[in-house]
Amino acid sequence: MKLTVWTYEGPPHVGAMRVATGMTGLHYVLHAPQGDTYADLLFTMIERRGHRPPVTYTTFQARDLGSDTAGLFKAACQDAVDRFQPEAIIVGASCTAELIQDDPGGLAETMGLGIPVIALELPSYQRKENFGADETFYQIVKALAKPMEKTERITCNILGPTALGFRHRDDIQEITNLLFELGIGVNVTAPMTASPTDIANMGRAHFNVLLYPETGEQAARHCEKAFGQPYTKVVPIGTGATHDFIAEIRALSGSMAKIDTDRLRQTWWSRSVDSTYLTGKRVFIFGDGTHVKAAARIARDEMGFEVAGIGCYNREMARDVRAIAKDYGLTALITDDYLEVERAIEELQPEMILGTQMERHIGKRLGIPCAVISAPVHVQDFPARYSPQMGFEGANVIFDTWIHPLVMGLEEHLLHMFRDDFEFNDEAGASHHGGHAPKPAQTKIEIAPVAVEAAQGGNVIWLASAEKELKKIPFFVRGKARRNTETYAVEKGLGEISLDTLYEAKAHYAR
């Protein structure tokens, strides 16, 4: 038993739904109790989809348990096939149905439905959403795709995008265009946009582009083995990665076509004089492994940030993220416990978080700006505008997204210079963000010394004058200043922090 407040990933059958909902002509018959239909709203509300996910829930109740839940499953399965006339169905159980062991796959196969029936075994009490999507896509490909003659011109499949994916909709378009510029056609994009017939034709491509290892790697490996299709290892998020991706595609395809990089503004934007205020900003990165790996590279090599902490919530990616962390001189935080992430952020006091919607809330609580780089998704992650993460346009989008939460250039200096301005101060937040009306100035100044439990166990006391001075430091660096000063005091064996200690520490940590 594990006590959980918020989760980064849903159960594995939600992953299967992401695959089914992204596809066309496929239906998912899910053995599940009433209430599991909540998952429909993820797609209709968060993603604003205009049709219901292609999922039929058997909706068993307590009174059915002693009698014939298997019969209920078969009836629901037959109704779904009759009503929706899919080209193929996937069948499986949600967490509760897994316990009653009706074997939906076996039942459906005996029904003579006349269409392919793909049975899913998704262990709800061990695995999670990304595994569910990856496994479902793999089973579909394994069942439907057969070796075929390759297309005459060089083509590839794009693997991994699903419904409810973080910017998958726009990434597909960006990468399809990029491949087009390289003279490579896309045979099938799957699971999102593909029908079972399309899946059957996957073997015609010369190689595969794996955009999302979380949801497409098993299928990519299968295709490599079964159809001799190599797959790409670079995920083209960020300028450097996009260049590497192009090189990888050239090696796989022999394409020599030139790429027009006129649209790529990110490289100049981060080299323009305004962006010196980004240099050395300490960022904490957390999300799914793929996006975290990409973000780490962009943060350090393309924005000039200092990566202060890094981690991911999907254990499947732990090895990769640990390797990157080592390269950055850090220890990776691999956890799906958001309280643990919150503690890490509180401890590190970064100047910015690159995280998920969960970290955005953590940041809100701790007063640290946050840009969202990864699922779990929120309605805000489905903007009306074209907003990819991948390719050159993706690099532009990421630049804009990441700097938006920050207090910019000269504004930062002005906040330093005139800290007590009644309407332009800490409490007001960055001026380009709404909803931060200045609160009335506080007349009461706390002067009680504050005891701090220092990391090494000793007690450090903040003297009133130092505490007051600390309050004058702008909010976006105050946490770091407090922590640095305390660390400094402990290192020097000081029992209390005076005004001098504060400035000694500042000089000590100056960069």
Add this chain to the structure above:
Amino acid sequence: MTHQMTPPPALGCRTAPVLKQRGQREVFCGLTGIIWLHRKIQDAFFLVVGSRTCAHLLQSAAGVMIFAEPRFGTAILEETDLAGLNDAHTELDRTVAQLLERRPDIRQLFLVGSCPSEVIKLDLNRAAERLTQLYAPKVRVLDYSGSGIETTFTQGEDACLAAMVPVLPETQERELLVVGALPDVVEDQMLALLAGLGIGPVRVLPARTIDREMGVGPNTVFALTQPFLGDTHAALVRRGATFIAAPFPFGEEGTTAWLAAIAAEFGVSDATFTQVTEAPRRRARQAIAQAAAPLNSKSVFFFPDSQLEIPLARFLTRECGMTALEVGSPYIHDALHGPDLDLLPAGPQISEGQDVDLQLDRCRAARPDLTVCGLGLANPLEAEGLSTKWAIELVFTPVHFYEQAGDLASLFARPLRRKSILGAATGLREAAE
């Protein structure tokens, strides 16, 4: 009593045939009630004993994550718990100890059963008794089921309140007990109205904290503010309390009828009743008249969701000029819903339970001006050109009693106002794909 009420229709819906179908139900399970109950009862923590799905539902159903340290969580069952490698009760005790250590402010702990915990027959009642002995008097531990195999959406609140009834102390006092979780502001308005009528003492279940809990006994009379409290009703009757049947307090008419039923029980004079209700009734009528203009002569179709459907259909037809085509409810209890069904003019198809695909067929054929449905259906129907009202908003918004009557009408009117302002989009279906 005569309070210038609109007369009931010649033929109501109480005896109308009910269409009962069985199939896929597009509804939440009872766990969803935790979303509002954990804010309403301020010293309570709701610990769901369930799966990752339960945890995911709670954070998805809320639509927004309440990151201000929610007073709910999920003890997620793992492989080892199911394989019998761990003793589930020992694990639960450990989890509760961990929780109470982190939240020393908790005075009431609800162990909430889920589909998986019920299928593996984890006896939470026994666990609650054991933990109560362990943590009494500081923490009281109760259990109820919010599982999808037992409960539909708002029945979770019913199960929670019903679990509290047996542990309320015995009293011989003649007291009015008002049952149902209301937004604090609405509850205060209600208490002010009852105080104005000279009715007291008035107790409210659920109380905001355990210290404000009431007794119950043979002289207790109780009224319900929510139409989904069937089990709580039965539990209170078992304790000897007397139920005041009335239409539910939605709209001017519903509120007046509800208050009138209580006033009659407590012998409040007509003069007092008129004096207390006259001004708010006038305000409510005015507000409804303003807000409901877009609803007049329009048709409405209810998918089953919260059991609020019948009282709301009564409000929309009798106070807002709408015509009901179908009124679907997950469950219909005559004792609770009868007074509203009496007032609802005959005509609409009354349905209980759901086969969602068949009901969608009926809805598409009927082409109602407004469809009241859950979040899973709303955008798909909008994309087909049907205006919808998300049913869940009716549970999450202050809509009861006089001062909210105009707001209630506005909730239904807004989708129609939007449609008239924006017009029909061309290529809407494509954009929504």
